[in-house]
Amino acid sequence: MQVKLKKWSATWIAVMLLATLLSACSGSNGNNNATDSASPESTSGASKEKVTLKVEVFDRGNAPAGAGPVTDNFWTKWIQENFGDPNNIKLEFVPVPRNQEVDKLNVLMATGDAPDLVFTYDMNTIYNYVKDDGLTDLTSHIENAPNLKQFLGDDVLNYGVFNGKQYTIPAKRPLQFTQSTYIRKDWLDKLGLPVPTTTEQFYETLKAFKEKDPGQTGGKVIPYDFSAINGTSITTPFVLVNSFVKKMTDEQFYTLTTSSHIPEITKPGYKEGVLYLNKLNQEGLINPDFALDKDGKQFESDIANGIVGSFTALAAHQNLMSPGKVFDTLKQNVPGAEYIAIDPFTDEEGKTPKSIYDPIGMHIMIPKTSKHAAEAIKYLDWMAQEDVLFTLQNGMEGEHYTLENEFPKAIATDEAKKTFYNNNDIALIANGKDFGSTDKNIEAAAYAFPGYEEVAQQSIRNALKDGYTMPRFDRPIEAEIKYGNTLKEKAYETIVKSVLAKPDQFDKIFDGGVAEYMKLGGQAIQDERLAAYREMEK
Amino acid sequence: MDRRATPAPNNSLPLVKRRQATGIWKDYQLYLLLILPIAYFILFKYVPMYGAAIAFQDYSIFKGVTGSEWIGFENFKELFRMSQFYEVVRNTLMLNFLDLAFSFPAPIILALLLNELSVVWFKKSAQTLLYLPHFISWIIIGGLVYQMFSNQGGLVNNVVNALGFDSIPFLTEKNHWLLVYLGTGIWHSAGWGTIIYLAALTGISRDLYEAADVDGAGRLKKMWHITLPGIRPTIVVMLIMQLGHIMTIGFERPFVMGNALVMDYAEVISTFVYKAGLQSAQFSLATAMGLFQALVGLVFVVIANSIAKRFGEQGIW
Numbered sequence: 001m002q003v004k005l006k007k008w009s010a011t012w013i014a015v016m017l018l019a020t021l022l023s024a025c026s027g028s029n030g031n032n033n034a035t036d037s038a039s040p041e042s043t044s045g046a047s048k049e050k051v052t053l054k055v056e057v058f059d060r061g062n063a064p065a066g067a068g069p070v071t072d073n074f075w076t077k078w079i080q081e082n083f084g085d086p087n088n089i090k091l092e093f094v095p096v097p098r099n100q101e102v103d104k105l106n107v108l109m110a111t112g113d114a115p116d117l118v119f120t121y122d123m124n125t126i127y128n129y130v131k132d133d134g135l136t137d138l139t140s141h142i143e144n145a146p147n148l149k150q151f152l153g154d155d156v157l158n159y160g161v162f163n164g165k166q167y168t169i170p171a172k173r174p175l176q177f178t179q180s181t182y183i184r185k186d187w188l189d190k191l192g193l194p195v196p197t198t199t200e201q202f203y204e205t206l207k208a209f210k211e212k213d214p215g216q217t218g219g220k221v222i223p224y225d226f227s228a229i230n231g232t233s234i235t236t237p238f239v240l241v242n243s244f245v246k247k248m249t250d251e252q253f254y255t256l257t258t259s260s261h262i263p264e265i266t267k268p269g270y271k272e273g274v275l276y277l278n279k280l281n282q283e284g285l286i287n288p289d290f291a292l293d294k295d296g297k298q299f300e301s302d303i304a305n306g307i308v309g310s311f312t313a314l315a316a317h318q319n320l321m322s323p324g325k326v327f328d329t330l331k332q333n334v335p336g337a338e339y340i341a342i343d344p345f346t347d348e349e350g351k352t353p354k355s356i357y358d359p360i361g362m363h364i365m366i367p368k369t370s371k372h373a374a375e376a377i378k379y380l381d382w383m384a385q386e387d388v389l390f391t392l393q394n395g396m397e398g399e400h401y402t403l404e405n406e407f408p409k410a411i412a413t414d415e416a417k418k419t420f421y422n423n424n425d426i427a428l429i430a431n432g433k434d435f436g437s438t439d440k441n442i443e444a445a446a447y448a449f450p451g452y453e454e455v456a457q458q459s460i461r462n463a464l465k466d467g468y469t470m471p472r473f474d475r476p477i478e479a480e481i482k483y484g485n486t487l488k489e490k491a492y493e494t495i496v497k498s499v500l501a502k503p504d505q506f507d508k509i510f511d512g513g514v515a516e517y518m519k520l521g522g523q524a525i526q527d528e529r530l531a532a533y534r535e536m537e538k
Numbered sequence: 539m540d541r542r543a544t545p546a547p548n549n550s551l552p553l554v555k556r557r558q559a560t561g562i563w564k565d566y567q568l569y570l571l572l573i574l575p576i577a578y579f580i581l582f583k584y585v586p587m588y589g590a591a592i593a594f595q596d597y598s599i600f601k602g603v604t605g606s607e608w609i610g611f612e613n614f615k616e617l618f619r620m621s622q623f624y625e626v627v628r629n630t631l632m633l634n635f636l637d638l639a640f641s642f643p644a645p646i647i648l649a650l651l652l653n654e655l656s657v658v659w660f661k662k663s664a665q666t667l668l669y670l671p672h673f674i675s676w677i678i679i680g681g682l683v684y685q686m687f688s689n690q691g692g693l694v695n696n697v698v699n700a701l702g703f704d705s706i707p708f709l710t711e712k713n714h715w716l717l718v719y720l721g722t723g724i725w726h727s728a729g730w731g732t733i734i735y736l737a738a739l740t741g742i743s744r745d746l747y748e749a750a751d752v753d754g755a756g757r758l759k760k761m762w763h764i765t766l767p768g769i770r771p772t773i774v775v776m777l778i779m780q781l782g783h784i785m786t787i788g789f790e791r792p793f794v795m796g797n798a799l800v801m802d803y804a805e806v807i808s809t810f811v812y813k814a815g816l817q818s819a820q821f822s823l824a825t826a827m828g829l830f831q832a833l834v835g836l837v838f839v840v841i842a843n844s845i846a847k848r849f850g851e852q853g854i855w
Contacts, residue, residue, distance in 0.1 A: 109600075220691070288689050291799050485817050485818040496797075
């Protein structure tokens with residue numbers, strides 16, 4: 001009896017456990033089915049009926065309290081009222097986390113349930129979709145969108161032509177800046193130091209920050225800070241590293257450059273740049289835990305707590321300078337604290353080179369599965385009207401901005417913040433505001449950051465100085481599509497390990513990483529790029 | 539239960555008729571009851587398996603399973619050619635075997651200890667506290683670990699520094715990281731794992747303990763000779779199931795706890811599948827990896843089960 005009971009209970013337990021495991025697994029399947037079956041119901045129907053237009057929207061997880069989620073707030077309602085209702089269209093916003101946009105987009109596309117308007121910055125993803133014929137050909141559609149065509153212009157639209165067809169609609173980017181370096185002005189003043197203008201001076205300044213600790217942080221000072229260099233946060237040390245890269249021939253430049261933000265660890269001189277960071281680490285001048293800060297939040301809180309001397313990050317960025325963000329918090333925590341923008345990383349010729357963006361922002365696409373390409377284009381065309389775009393980018397006059405020198409200046413009250421955030425993400429077709437000239441654009445961009453106009457302007461000017469754009473080929477590099485992500489990981493890993501290596505290990509780790517990088521597909525990419533370059537030059 | 543299995547009219551049937559009523563028809567009510575669960579398994583476990591076909595295809599998300607080109611074992615060949623493949627398989631096996639060695643005995647020991655407690659309110663509250671970590675998501679645990687163990691400003695290293703030593707690179711050096719990884723695993727699952735053993739413990743007859751008392755056995759002797767043998771079938775079943783999962787590794791734990799410095803150990807099958815499949819859109823390659831993983835898992839279960847049977851346990855089938 002005893003044995004039998006034991007037997008039973010053992011099997012029973014096993015069955016129960018298996019069942020719970022299995023049901024846990026299949027739970028997610030159930031969910032997918034539910035969403036799948038719901039979509040055709042809402043999107044199909046007679047033409048007279050209301051059409052549901054689904055639009056992707058970035059979720060940066062930064063909605064202010066009381067503002068409502070990115071899918072349902074002041075602006076989604078405004079768009080519904082001004083575009084949706086008159087055209088008998090119901091807009092539905094589909095949130096995608098900013099730092100997982102590619103993964104989420106791939107999943108959405110694979111389920112056949114992608115929004116009618118999707119977008120990405122990732123070129124490899126776009127090449128993949130074009131190659132697999134997953135996008136709607138917009139060549140004829142775009143002819144129905146006069147406002148959009150006029151706003152973007154042929155130059156910008158050309159970036160969206162693949163194999164002779166208009167597959168994507170690139171957003172316009174009036175200012176192509178990326179990163180600038182910032183430094184604590186109050187610390188410089190306190191120590192009587194000049195604003196550093198060369199790498200050497202910058203180094204001396206960091207040493208002074210470390211030794212004299214002008215912020216009285218009790219030894220917690222991080223003279224030069226950045227977060228994990230995985231391409232998703234706003235800060236990297238790459239401007240510093242790239243300033244060590246040596247002059248190259250055109251052929252080398254085309255071959256050794258990579259797209260999709262793979263660190264270019266094979267460029268001549270790159271190793272010296274990484275070695276320099278290693279030296280900074282040895283002397284305690286950078287944050288030894290940078291690799292653990294995978295989303296850049298620790299970085300932002302360190303700045304706000306006033307223990308960071310300097311850093312390099314995207315110029316004029318909302319995370320830093322928008323009302324209530326990092327710089328504001330810093331001011332509250334440390335009265336008198338102030339960052340200024342500097343441009344100290346000089347190369348062998350005394351220039352301060354950095355890579356800048358193409359004149360386009362993200363690529364907007366309409367999946368082939370979408371039945372509402374016409375409505376989607378209509379939406380973009382509506383958005384391209386001057387007054388609509390202006391409102392989307394700047395808000396309501398008197399409520400979100402006031403006009404100053406004919407430029408909109410943001411209002412920084414709590415009330416305004418609640419109904420105005422992430423508008424850059426809603427105004428899909430433009431990456432920044434266009435007022436006709438670079439100077440005007442810089443001035444206007446800075447007005448978005450009340451209280452920080454000067455540092456915003458300076459950071460943009462720094463970020464544009466001696467900038468160069470990526471070389472373009474007339475066709476995608478297949479090897480890069482295939483190995484791109486693997487190599488990106490490998491390159492990051494190599495850099496992180498090299499920076500934190502003991503000095504006698506540095507060569508071994510860096511060279512070993514590069515060798516592995518080449519083996520994993522780096523060589524294949526370079527070969528293909530070289531071939532494509534020679535073909536183009538012919 | 540018994541009454542339904544042998545309906546009353548059966549008794550009055552002549553011998554010949556009763557023989558005809560054997561097989562499925564005899565207990566048809568029971569089989570009817572089974573239809574629902576079986577349909578569930580077919581619908582949700584077997585039908586979705588057609589998706590595994592993309593491991594043998596040059597899969598395009600826009601053409602679907604039916605439209606994509608069949609390429610035989612090309613994906614597997616490519617997989618076995620990749621040097622990363624061997625690394626992630628090695629890491630998965632290493633992390634899982636270490637987990638097995640350290641995390642598997644933990645709940646057994648804990649259950650034995652709890653079993654010895656006689657103060658009921660203390661036992662109950664201790665159990666509840668031990669279960670709690672199980673309900674904390676790995677994302678949050680990742681944050682806690684970072685706060686506790688980071689080099690600069692981490693709680694543990696603050697103490698280490700205050701005692702005059704250099705920071706210990708818990709999260710940035712791979713061997714230290716391994717310790718933290720294993721420790722976190724025990725912390726997370728040991729308490730919850732005791733439930734099944736405590737349940738098995740209640741099945742042990744009190745008579746045995748009384749008899750042992752009469753014979754003058756102490757606590758440890760009773761544990762060794764009565765308690766442990768009493769839950770041995772449960773331990774074996776759990777072990778077999780663990781072995782079945784030896785190639786499977788949760789995604790969140792290595793992904794959240796890993797960082798670029800410890801990728802030599804932290805890159806495992808699940809994170810690799812995520813990166814290759816979802817991030818690089820190489821769905822076929824990722825599926826091939828998943829299929830390979832399932833096959834190896836099956837082999838492990840079969841081997842473990844036959845070993846268990848050889849040692850006189852029942853196994854799981």
